[in-house]
Every structure is written in C-alpha cells, then in structure tokens.
Amino acid sequence: MREYLFMALIAAAVTYLLVPLVRRFAIRIGAMPEIRERDVHTTPTPRLGGLAMYGGLVVGLLLAGQMTHSGEALAGTGANPVPALIIAGGLITFTGFLDDWWGMDALIKLAGQIAAAGVLVFFDMRLTSIPLPESWGGSTSLDYTLSTIITILVVVVTINAVNFVDGLDGLAAGIVCIAGMATWAYSIIISQDITGSNITATAAIAAVLIGSCLGFLPHNFHPAKIFMGDTGAMLIGLVLASSIVTVTPVDTSAIVEMNKFPVLLPLLVPAAVLVLPLIDLITAVVRRTSQGLSPFAPDRGHLHHRLMDIGHSHRRSVLIMYAWTFLFSFGIVGMSRVGVPVLLFPAVIVLALAVLVLMALPRWRGRGGAHAAPRDNNPDDDGPPTGPMPPIPPEDSPVRRQQPPPDGARASAEGKPVIPAFPSRS
Numbered sequence: 001m002r003e004y005l006f007m008a009l010i011a012a013a014v015t016y017l018l019v020p021l022v023r024r025f026a027i028r029i030g031a032m033p034e035i036r037e038r039d040v041h042t043t044p045t046p047r048l049g050g051l052a053m054y055g056g057l058v059v060g061l062l063l064a065g066q067m068t069h070s071g072e073a074l075a076g077t078g079a080n081p082v083p084a085l086i087i088a089g090g091l092i093t094f095t096g097f098l099d100d101w102w103g104m105d106a107l108i109k110l111a112g113q114i115a116a117a118g119v120l121v122f123f124d125m126r127l128t129s130i131p132l133p134e135s136w137g138g139s140t141s142l143d144y145t146l147s148t149i150i151t152i153l154v155v156v157v158t159i160n161a162v163n164f165v166d167g168l169d170g171l172a173a174g175i176v177c178i179a180g181m182a183t184w185a186y187s188i189i190i191s192q193d194i195t196g197s198n199i200t201a202t203a204a205i206a207a208v209l210i211g212s213c214l215g216f217l218p219h220n221f222h223p224a225k226i227f228m229g230d231t232g233a234m235l236i237g238l239v240l241a242s243s244i245v246t247v248t249p250v251d252t253s254a255i256v257e258m259n260k261f262p263v264l265l266p267l268l269v270p271a272a273v274l275v276l277p278l279i280d281l282i283t284a285v286v287r288r289t290s291q292g293l294s295p296f297a298p299d300r301g302h303l304h305h306r307l308m309d310i311g312h313s314h315r316r317s318v319l320i321m322y323a324w325t326f327l328f329s330f331g332i333v334g335m336s337r338v339g340v341p342v343l344l345f346p347a348v349i350v351l352a353l354a355v356l357v358l359m360a361l362p363r364w365r366g367r368g369g370a371h372a373a374p375r376d377n378n379p380d381d382d383g384p385p386t387g388p389m390p391p392i393p394p395e396d397s398p399v400r401r402q403q404p405p406p407d408g409a410r411a412s413a414e415g416k417p418v419i420p421a422f423p424s425r426s
Contacts (some may be wrong), residue, residue: 003067004184004203007060008211015056015215021054023219023226031101031229042322044059045102045224049132050232053212054093057239059087060208073200077246084123085242092116092159092238096231098395106294111231116238117155120245125247155241161277162237163230164284168292169222171318175325178205178214179273182329183243189333190247202247209239222314244270276325324426327351 026032026046063080064070074081093113099103120126126147130140142150166172184206190198213236219225228236248270271278285295331351 003064003070004207007064007070007204008068008207008214009046010063011056011060011208011211012215013056014059015052015212016218018052018055019049019216019226022048025051026226029101036112045227047227047229048097048231049216049220049226049228050093050096050230050235052102053216053228054089054235056212056215057089057235058408060211061085061205064204064208067204070200070204074204077201078200079201081123081125081205081242081244081246081267084120084125085205085239087123087254088116088242089117089235089238091119092234093231096229096234100229100231113156113159113234113238114152116159116234117152117241118234120155120242121148121151125242125245125377126198127154127248128382129250137212153247154245155238156283157236157278158241158244159234161274161281162240163233165277165321166228166282168314168318169224169227170217170220171203171321172233172236173213173217173220173228174318174322175276176240177210177217178322179240179329180213180243180327180335182273183240183247183270184331186333189249198246202243205243205246209236212239222318229237244273258403273329276321286346336415 023046026048031048032046033045061082071090082152093111095104095109095116128143128147129142130150162172162176163174184203187199187203187206191203216228216232219357220228288295
C-alpha cells in the first residue's frame with residue numbers, strides 16, 4: 001500500500017512542478033488558439049498540459065519499476081508494461097502535441113491512436129481472453145490476431161471517450177482520476193483472493209495515473225490556467241485503457257466465491273469506470289451521424305454543455321459529473337466484493353441514473369420558483385469576478401467632507417449661502 005501511495009505522490013509532484021514550465025512553453029510557441037463557438041472559456045488559454053502529465057507518468061512508471069513489490073510484479077507480467085507505456089505514451093503525446101499546436105486531420109489522429117495501441121500489443125500488453133461466467137462455458141481464449149484487434153479497439157475507444165468528455169476545466173482529469181481510483185480499488189480487492197503479476201501491475205499503473213491527474217488538477221480546475229488538450233486527454237485515455245487491458249483477463253472460476261455472479265467482476269467493472277465518457281461518446285456519434293456529419297465533427301451537444309445550458313455553473317457542472325462517476329464506478333466495485341443478489345445490479349443503475357437526473361435539473365432561484373436565467377445573462381456564480389465593492393464612507397466622515405457638492409447645491413438646509421469648498425476656475 002505504501003508503494004502505491006509513494007509512486008502516486010511522486011507522479012503528482014512531478015506533474016505539478018512541470019505545469020508552469022509547460023505553460024510558458026505553450027505561450028511562447030503560440031499553442032493557445034482563439035475561442036471557438038463551442039468553447040466554454042472566454043479567454044485564450046494555453047494547451048499542451050499533457051506534456052507535464054507525460055513527465056509525471058514517466059517518472060512514476062520508472063519509480064514503480066524499482067519498487068520491491070511493484071517492480072517484481074511489473075517484471076513478471078512478461079509484457080514489459082513500463083517501456084510499453086513510456087513508448088506508447090510518448091507516441092500518443094507527440095500526436096496530441098501536433099494537433100494542439102498546428103491542428104490535425106481526424107484520420108491522421110486516429111492513425112496515431114492505432115499506432116500507440118499497436119505498441120502496447122507489440123509489448124504483449126493485450127487481452128488474451130474474454131472472461132465469461134461458468135454457465136456460459138468459462139473464459140474464452142483469443143488467438144493472436146483476434147486479441148490484437150480487440151485490444152486496439154478497446155484502447156482507441158477509451159482514448160476517444162476521454163477526449164470527447166474533455167470540455168470543461170478539470171472534467172477529464174477528474175473523471176479519469178476517479179476511474180483510476182476505482183480500477184485500483186478493484187485490483188486490490190481481487191488481489192486478496194487471487195495472486196498474479198497482472199493484478200499488481202494494474203494497481204501500479206492506476207496509482208501512477210491517479211498521481212498524474214491529481215498533480216494537474218490544481219492548475220486545471222476552474223478557472224483553468226492551462227488545458228491538457230488532446231496531448232493530455234489521449235495520454236490518460238491510453239493509460240486508463242492499459243490498466244483495463246491488464247486486469248480484465250481473470251479466470252472467473254477463481255473468483256466464484258467472491259460474488260454470486262462473477263461475470264460482474266471482469267466484464268462490468270471496466271465498463272463502470274468508463275460509463276460516463278462512453279455515454280458521451282456514443283450519444284455524440286449517434287447525434288452527429290444522424291445529422292449527416294462526421295462522428296469527429298465538433299459540436300456543442302455534449303453532456304457538460306447541456307448541464308451548463310440548463311443553468312448550472314461551470315464548477316457545478318463538473319462536480320455533478322464527478323459525483324455521478326464516483327457513485328456508479330465505486331458502487332459496482334463495492335458490489336464486486338459483497339455477495340449480493342443479481343437484482344441489485346439494475347437497482348444500482350437506476351439509482352445512479354436517478355441521482356444524475358436530480359442533480360442535473362435546472363436550478364430554481366428566488367421565491368416562487370423562478371427558473372434560472374439563461375446562461376448568457378447569468379454569469380458563472382462561482383464568485384464575483386471583480387471583487388467586492390469598496391465601502392461607502394459615512395456622511396460625517398472626513399472623506400465625504402472633502403468631496404465636492406453636487407451641481408446646484410450652493411445653500412444650506414436653512415437657506416443660508418455657503419462658500420463652496422471647490423470654487424470654479426472659470
């Protein structure tokens with residue numbers, strides 16, 4: 001446990017300290033584009049924050065490889081996850097850097113994502129089997145070709161899901177951080193009943209991912225000083241996908257005593273930690289293709305846009321999505337440890353959806369239930385943008401006595417003439 005905490009703290013510290021340097025670099029090279037119609041922020045903000053996150057990731061992974069327990073597990077997986085993630089992460093970071101700086105065609109960016117996923121497969125970080133319940137025949141092994149295709153598909157979908165949800169200050173970093181925490185907790189839970197290098201490697205990767213996100217959030221939370229851009233969104237999506245790939249191939253027969261429906265463990269937990277980005281991704285693709293647009297065409301119909309359009313402030317919208325991600329992912333992880341009836345799983349889904357709907361309802365202001373004003377007329381209520389008003393001095397204060405009287409006031413209340421304190425110079 002101390003090893004995971006230490007590598008997370010180191011990754012967070014390195015990321016946090018690198019952000020100011022990366023911010024100055026982004027401003028120097030002009031990586032702070034003009035405001036687009038779909039953007040929520042109102043002032044140009046530098047991107048490329050993912051460069052700092054990559055630095056924290058590299059240091060955290062190298063440190064994890066030197067730890068007694070984690071290092072032995074990472075070396076025992078046979079997949080070399082440390083060099084795999086450093087090389088694949090460097091490739092996807094470079095792809096995002098070019099996109100954030102110059103702009104890049106969607107198909108070229110997709111090719112970079114596939115190449116990064118291919119690096120993971122080359123180092124044998126791939127899905128070797130699909131876990132299924134014993135009543136369905138147990139785990140199904142995959143040949144190399146099918147394993148490669150499914151692994152690349154999982155990685156690319158996860159990268160784009162995280163990239164799609166990156167639309168508000170601190171949103172992607174916070175959601176991926178929560179997903180990493182749930183993945184880490186899940187790997188720790190099953191490691192109590194199953195011993196294996198993959199499980200420990202998953203916990204180490206998740207710990208480093210958590211640290212990188214936490215180190216970036218202080219600079220990125222609203223009002224953000226820097227954005228992670230595609231550089232960071234695709235990077236943390238890649239790392240999250242790699243943790244899912246390493247922990248998913250679990251023999252369900254070995255965990256049958258952990259839960260009454262072991263299929264919940266290896267199949268639904270990875271989906272649970274990605275449920276919000278996946279919902280946003282799927283709805284965006286359906287929405288755009290139904291309008292005859294490309295699935296990668298940008299628009300203003302994401303979940304976070306809708307939350308703000310119905311009256312929620314920037315921070316409140318982010319916190320709503322944090323809360324729902326935490327409730328759903330950790331609810332599923334908790335159910336994976338406690339023997340519960342199958343009917344409780346849909347109940348948790350219904351509860352999570354109900355909480356999301358209630359939290360996403362428009363706010364009501366004032367007496368009588370007046371609906372929140374439109375967002376254009378209702379600036380973000382996270383604090384006064386210009387500070388408090390200066391105090392008004394009392395009538396008999398020296399400051400008020402030194403001020404000139406208003407025009408036309410040349411007599412006292414008794415009608416007696418007075419000599420003006422500020423005679424005209426005409």
